Amino acid sequence: MDFETIRELAKHHKQSFGRILKCEMYKLENGRLLTITRLHDDFHDMNLAILLSDDYRIEEIAGKMDRIPQPCCETKPLEMLSSLKGIHVLERGGLKKVKQRIPRNMSCTHIYEMLESTFRSIFVGSYSIIGQKWDGVLTLEMEENRQLGIQSPVLADTCYAFNLESADPVVLERARKKVEEAHRKMEAIEAVKRGE
Structure with a gap:
């Protein structure tokens, strides 16, 4: 039923x-x-x-x-x-x-x-x-976000969605590149705020 x-x-x-x-x-x-x-x-x-x-x-x-x-x-x-x-x-x-x-x-x-x-x-x-800290400089697709979660020691293997067996290295690499780019953008924004 x-x-x-x-x-x-x-x-x-x-x-x-x-x-x-x-x-x-x-x-x-x-x-x-x-x-x-x-x-x-x-x-x-x-x-x-x-x-x-x-x-x-x-x-x-x-x-x-x-x-x-x-x-x-x-x-x-x-x-x-x-x-x-x-x-x-x-x-x-x-x-x-x-x-x-x-x-x-x-x-x-x-x-x-x-x-x-x-x-x-x-x-x-x-x-x-935690996601609010990015102030709009990082946009991840749902699957990219999930793949990052699978790598987290807090989330890994805690449920079906974060099962380590469902890791996708290609999507994970794409997500990591987006995060790195967002870090660079946030650093630039902070530098402007400090007047550098």
Whole structure:
């Protein structure tokens, strides 16, 4: 069955549970990033804020639980968040470090879920932020961008799109030449700004 066929099975039935998980990312003036993650479902209203340094390390982290089914969950899991300071969220194994620093029985399944979604959102969102630095001097085709991604130690072999087996040396070389040209253009622009 395709998606539409499966989705139609819900028609004329009462929803028994619903959950929304939303991650937002903001680039601050000083190169730091702020993420705000919200989890809302039939039993929870929870919020998580993470302030990241310009090299994607957790500087500050805090949470808030507006609605939870177990009142005892409100204090200890939120206090444990401070132990995550210093974790590099784009580094492989970042989520493993979270689980090492906060044992499962001292936290909350939903906080883990929020952290995982936030880390993954930062991973995706950081590449759109990095691309903004080119100020229109670099235009890559989608496949050129993908080939550069395959070469990234952060992206390589993380999913089907960035599978190392799909590397294309010809497209990669074309992309690298465009990046080199963009670097030269950016240097020229900076020289003009400095009055050289």
